[in-house]
Amino acid sequence: MTRKGGNRKSGLTRSRSPQGVVPDALNTGAYRDLVGGIAGLLEEARRTSARAVNAVMTTTYWEIGRRIVEHEQARGGRRSQDALTPL
Numbered sequence: 001m002t003r004k005g006g007n008r009k010s011g012l013t014r015s016r017s018p019q020g021v022v023p024d025a026l027n028t029g030a031y032r033d034l035v036g037g038i039a040g041l042l043e044e045a046r047r048t049s050a051r052a053v054n055a056v057m058t059t060t061y062w063e064i065g066r067r068i069v070e071h072e073q074a075r076g077g078r079r080s081q082d083a084l085t086p087l
Helices: 029-076 078-084
Strands: 012-014 021-023
Touching: none
Parallel strands: none
Antiparallel strands: 012 021
16 A cells, blocks of 8 residues: 555655655654754854864964064064055
8 A cells, every 4th residue: 555655565755855765764753853953963063163263263364464563573663564554
């Protein structure tokens, strides 16, 4: 006996997943909650790591700028301030 979108004999049902056919046991609310929770954890980890990388890169670029200014000041004093002054 078949039902809409699936085959009862094989225990498979059609879903909108990229894999196509999903066993009935995996097509439950509890399983969807599990998978959704895992996806949420991964997404939060990506956001957290992106913030950490952004903070490190900002600090690194600030340090690079500080070293350039320090170097220029040691070479010519006033010249480095003129280079950083907006036109």
